[in-house]
Amino acid sequence: MKKYDVAVVGGCAAGITAAIAVKRQNPELNIVIIEKLPRIGKKILATGNGRCNLTNLNAVCTDYKNPAFVSRVFEKYSPDKVIEFFESMGLLTYSDSEGRVYPGSNMAASVLDVLRYEVEGLGIDVICDTAVNQITKKNGGFTVNGEIECRKILLATGGKASPSQGSDGSGYSLATQLGHTVTKLYPSLVPLTASGAPKALKGVRARNVKLTLENGKVLKETKGELLFTDNGISGIAAMELAALAEESVSTVKVKTFTHIDFLPGMTEKELVNYLLKVKDIKEYCPMDMLFVGTLPKAIGIEICKAVKLYKQDKPISFLSYRDIACIAAKAKNYELEITGTKGFANAQVTSGGIPVSEINAETMESKLCKGLYFAGEITDVDAGCGGYNLQWAFASGLLAGENL
Ligand SMILES: Cc1cc2nc3c(=O)[nH]c(=O)nc-3n(C[C@H](O)[C@H](O)[C@H](O)COP(=O)(O)OP(=O)(O)OC[C@H]3O[C@@H](n4cnc5c(N)ncnc54)[C@H](O)[C@@H]3O)c2cc1C
Known part of the structure; x- marks a missing residue:
């Protein structure tokens, strides 16, 4: 049985960001990212037509579903803070007239590269080709797929939009295994x-x-x-x-x-x-x-x-x-x-998810299951086109990481 302090389920925008945030703050902790696809961050490469519109300078809580919840997260991690996070890994950005922020190279691959090298540099373990299908609570911690033990766990599995990028909705059943509910789900940005x-x-x-x-x-x-x-x-x-x-x-x-x-x-x-x-x-x-x-x-x-x-x-x-x-x-x-x-297969985002009433907005920790955290699209938060959804993934990932 492998043992970790923190396991992050889902290695894309929210999960990678959270893993980096927790490890930067606590270098002594053992962190693992568990990703079902052969590599982490696949969806990032597809965003913004391959340019990755990573945030929006004008993003405010009222652009989102559940604005009161989002507001508390953005108080700590506004678009400026997300840009600072990327600058801290050497990635420069520029914005267009509508506040949409892109990497200076205009290539989504640059965003993923700085994240991947940071994960590697910090010594975060990455286990790919592994779909998590079972999480059980045990001795104040969690057991993942019966093989990995951890003290705390983050669900950053995304929603069920664009399943070819890995987000097939399996995160919702993991959350329900741990006592959560899921709101009605609709395909968005499709x-x-x-x-x-x-x-x-x-x-x-x-x-x-x-x-x-x-x-x-x-x-x-x-x-x-x-x-x-x-x-x-x-x-x-x-x-x-x-x-x-x-x-x-x-x-x-x-x-x-x-x-x-x-x-x-x-x-x-x-x-x-x-x-x-x-x-x-x-x-x-x-x-x-x-x-x-x-x-x-x-x-x-x-x-x-x-x-x-x-x-x-x-x-x-x-x-x-x-x-x-x-x-x-x-x-x-x-x-x-x-x-x-055109349905979830063609949608960019899922509308609906884990109800925000079940999550503590100050920490992203579950109110129902101690030691369980959420970040990104798995939550019942989404917005329109223009960098808003990645802003949510990065901001909630940073907040969850800070508190994990
Ligand atoms: C084509 C496209 C273009 C987009 N463009 C933009 C854009 O330019 N700007 C913007 O703001 N937003 C954009 N979005 C939306 C944005 O990409 C998502 O909102 C964001 O990626 C959500 O991040 P996340 O980390 O929460 O989830 P995801 O990015 O969906 O990542 C979830 C990860 O978890 C993994 N996973 C899922 N289930 C399991 C499991 N059971 N076990 C292990 N791993 C699992 C998946 O493989 C995946 O890697 C776009 C989306 C698409 C599809």
Whole structure:
């Protein structure tokens, strides 16, 4: 039987960070990271399209689910502290205009490399190719898979989004073995499926739209990029609606819709006036050209088709004032029925997890099982795109490590 002071189950963003934090503070402790994949940190390599958007300078607790809990963690480990943590391992970062922070090399591999070398340098044991499937409490400590004993244990197994990166949801059953509950889980940051999504728009992007998700009452509004797919919508604005869309479709009897405002920077009246001006300037141009100054041509055509006013062989002058008003109204409110999401297999994040009411926000220790700690996505905390979820993984990992 191998014996450790601390065992970290799950070797990715939260687990590696926690192991480093605990070992830096207590070099005399024996720490082990147990990871089911052949190497630690696989998911980090996939983040930020291979660039790893590791935090966001603007991240505040209200960007997250369970903000009161997150606020107590961020009091100690704000985005600045996470950046400092990486600087302490020699990694420099830069941020873009939206506060998204990336490694100076623009490569996720750099983030993983500094973490891996720190783990090695500190003498933290790493056991890979080992899925933890059983944790039992014994003599005030824990036994892992019947083979490893430890005094304290951290569950940093992630959620069940993107299982090909190792996070297959097995951490939840480990937590329930130790007396915890798990909230309902929904895939988040994943494309939505929609009935009647126009096939002609597949692959077409709109840069800055406003989306409103509703099922009789407004559930959420987002702004940003929209991408039409073969059977639905993707892009940041759509993906940030996913968890609520999935919940609505699976639990509410009435239909769920998203309303697309393709031009949120203009009121409907301003849009009508703009289109009337276009009509004046381009009266002999084909209808395809009506939105060409503001939107991808294919979207303009689709909007005209949706109100049955598109005639390929007719010029813009063919449209009456009433027609223009009708087209403008559709551009401001294009409706799609949402039928679900592309599921956990394609999701970036899990919404739901170990209830924060079962975790001490000052330490990340379980309130139900002494010596058990949590960090990262396994907890019922998640947020939108832009570095927020890694910020949570690193911040909660640092806090758990400090207290382990
Ligand atoms: C494609 C993609 C891109 C993303 N891009 C970004 C981004 O740019 N910025 C951002 O903030 N967030 C991003 N995210 C989300 C972010 O990666 C996660 O929120 C974050 O990695 C969660 O960290 P974690 O350590 O809690 O869990 P995970 O990173 O999921 O790590 C859990 C680890 O535990 C291991 N494990 C699981 N079960 C067991 C078990 N039973 N025994 C042993 N080991 C186990 C897994 O193999 C895995 O290595 C992205 C996610 C994906 C999928």
